[in-house]
Amino acid sequence: MRDAAEFDAFYSASVQRVLGHLYAMIGNRSEAEDAVAEAYARAWDRWAAVRECDSPEAWVRRVAYRVAVSAWRKTVNRLRAHRREVSEQQVEGTSVDHVAIVTALRQISAEQRRAVVLHHLVGLSVAEIAAEIGTNENTVKTRLVRGRRALAAHLTEPEYASGRGRGHEL
Template sequence: MRDAEEFDALYAACAGRVVGHVYALTGNRAEAEDAVAEAFMRAWQRWATVRETDSPEAWVRRVASRIAVSSWRKAFNRVRAHRRAAVDQGVPGLNEDHVALLQALQRLSANERRAVVLHHLNDLSVAEVAAEMQAPVGTVKTYLARGRRAMAGLLTDAHQEETSHG
């Protein structure tokens, strides 16, 4: 009974954050939700091990990210077409800034995008990002610097296009 209660508490505390993280990585809410559901299922199957980790939430986030990226790589063309259709139809709750942010994130390399999302959207420290990505702190700082520089250019370009067309 204790296992189920602990697991339920973890799910209640972090499922929304993890879905938001994976959504920012993939740009596809349905895939994010599927990846997070799969990650929580794996966490439950390995709960005795997962509960003993430094951060069960980080474990779930890492597994969900890997599931999503793997799925994304396998179905790149399908996802890209879906994203275009979703942007064209408009997603309730998303404004033009959110769409621009997600589109800019998709232009980053996978490692830059993951570092930027973990650090800036999930508020993890550089050390925590490095631990989650299993990369040296210096490498994460490089990913963040490159990602921020690229995002600044992409978002500035998007803003300039918007103001020149609007």
């Protein structure tokens, strides 16, 4: 019974962060929810080992990401059709900035996107990201710099980038 209460507390404290991370990574909330649910189910099955990890939340994030990637590989055509349908839907309460950021995140490489999301949205340090994804800190730093640069290119409004914004009319 103690394990169930401990797992429930862990789940309640971490599920929104993990879901937010994965949604930002893959850009599809329903797919993110499915992968996160599967990751927590696997964590519960292995709770005795998972709770001993340095970061059980990182373990769940990693598994959720792998589940999502595996699903992508198996259902590429279905996801393409689904994304076309989702892109045509309007979502109430979503800000223009939110849509712009999610759209821009979809335009950068998966490695850069993962580093940016883990650092800026999840709040992990460079060292924590390196440990979680199994690479060195310099690689993470490079991905962050390149990812930010790529995001900036997708988030900059053309009329301002060319100097034709307010106060700069020709």
